[in-house]
Amino acid sequence: MPTTGWMFGIMRNAWIDEARSRTRRDRVFAPEEAGATVGDDSSESQVRLLAVQRAVADLPEEQRLAVALVLVEGLSYKEAADVLEVPIGTLTSRLARGREALQAALSDRSDGSGGRT
């Protein structure tokens, strides 16, 4: 049991590092990356994509990690809760709040004139 706990600690740190780095500000706004994917994509959808990345990066850490692990990395609630070492109810509520905040930020952007990017 202690071995597994210790081992799991390594795994969980790796997940958290990964989730952090994927949604980090400097990472998500890398211009080359954005430029490379623009291609023939409409600039409007590109703007939207960056807005979503930015909204995620702007979330409080707790919510951002929940969002990153579940929505970006595709972990189940249980797996994400294990990684963050919180009860599943806590994970669920962080995820719900994070999603709510994202939705608010994004509908704000699309309703407003031109967004704030």
Added chain:
Amino acid sequence: MKFSQEMLMAYADGELDAETRRAIEAAMAADPQVAQEIERQRAVRAEVDAAFAGVLEEQVPDRLLRAARKTTASPQRRQWAWPEWTSIAASLLIGVLAGRALLPDTGGGEKNGIIAAGVDGRIVASGQLAQALSEQLSSEDSGDIDIGLTFRSKSGEYCRTFGARGASAVVGFACRDAEVWRVDMLSTAPRTEAGSGYRMASTQLPAPVVQAIAQRMQGEALDADEEALARQRRWRE
């Protein structure tokens, strides 16, 4: 019946059991607002997913994914970069080398460990695991070890994925190295919710393990006949 927003979110994420799902589906049919809320939850997920797609993304062959997971229930996960996982695997192995044996059954400590430090610093399967890797076909159901895929590595070794049931389930894969099974990847098994037990958990490989296998695998996984033949040849050539 009224469902909380969190419940509807969990529905949108495929996290609910069948009974609750049916109840929510009934509510969706009766109340357009419920359906709308679920759609909203899905839309946010899809947007976030799309916004972060592309980085580190590498397609794992469908057949491998299907075979490895034996389920199509969970959405496809992002893939991890291999170098990160080799270093994690290495850390794990160093830890095991520090003299601990991994016990899938934590009961009285009477059972033999399934992982041991071999000579020359290799991590090898022992006990039940070693036996299952050598003898058990993936179609066979026995004991606490499940064998999943058998495949050839790029260096020609036979490798097999395994899952160990028990108080703390683990999954991973091991490759035949001379006369032992060298454990190259080990991970805690994804837990399933109460009720379904560990049978499922030990046969579902987490995405990082699947990714590691995809990196190592040469050609396709062995089919049942090839697997039986390989066993007959004692995993040599």
